Amino acid sequence: MEFSEAKNKFIQTWGALGSQWGINKTMAQIHALLMVAPDALSMEDIMEELQISRGNASMNLRALMDWGIVYKEYKAGERKEFFIAEKDLDELAVKIAQERSKREIKPALKVLKDVSSGVKNDTSAEAKHFTAQTEKLYDFVLKADNMIEKVTEMKENWIGRLVMKIMK
Amino acid sequence: MEFSEAKNKFIQTWGALGSQWGINKTMAQIHALLMVAPDALSMEDIMEELQISRGNASMNLRALMDWGIVYKEYKAGERKEFFIAEKDLDELAVKIAQERSKREIKPALKVLKDVSSGVKNDTSAEAKHFTAQTEKLYDFVLKADNMIEKVTEMKENWIGRLVMKIMK
């Protein structure tokens, strides 16, 4: 297999996987590209390689930076901005877990709490079942979210320790 | 809050959450509806409640059954089919994890293995970096997938034990 073929296959697959997980294709592709790039890439480089417009590149790079998994880098003597991906996979996993928890799980928990405790003065079997069921769901999602938090804390500490060790 | 209002809010939220996680809105809404329904619902009931077409209801019910999180139920004397949701949340989580692993992670692993071990006779720095990086990614995703497997096995055994206990 040619290198360019392999690279392309990797970027396409990562993009498709992103879509399936609710992350847009271009965002996932840019991330994939940066993950395997040995050096920081400019917006031009990215547009060229993925054949996408400037606006698209700009918006998705911003999104990746908001997620904390891509960083800007300035090169001496260059006016352009360059971009690099978080390449530590543990760190990547932690960041993604934290962002999804913050953006999706937390708001869902709020709604679950509201609806499970909000129905008053309705003694129908349907209403009672609803309240019981949504309460269970609230507890379950809360536990799952706490578990994610625990795991990411653990990873962060582990990474923290590693960083300390390296920097001495 | 009225019961109908709470119910609606729950179904809408669950649907929106589904979209964000790459599951279509109607599929998630049907699941939400069945989760809080005290009894099995017919396709008519579901169409009525969610204001969706027969075709849409049929296809998404099929998808939910393929995922193993909704079951058909036949009522004595009724020709119609009725549907109920998996209500055990541990079981639900296990099923979803298993399906996503099978449908998305396993195929991704295959591609990662192919591209990480497929580039030969290219000594450029870029190619070397690519191979190293995709290898790391392969190992990481493989480990994550194994972890999911371990956790679901554990949950399954726990459920198995519980079922045994109940049935004596």
Add this chain to the structure above:
DNA sequence: ATAAAGTTTCATTATTTTTTGAAAGTTTAA
């Protein structure tokens, strides 16, 4: 065997999401 009751399929239509590109905005060097 057949007709009624019910379900599934799939070409077409509608909706949602993503992408484009040109205009507006920003920063930097001189």
Add this chain to the structure above:
DNA sequence: TTAAACTTTCAAAAAATAATGAAACTTTAT
């Protein structure tokens, strides 16, 4: 201060995804 180099925004267009509904199919009771 200004103009060149670069980035961001956002309305409009394109692409992708989901929903409809009528026809085809299946099952069941007689």
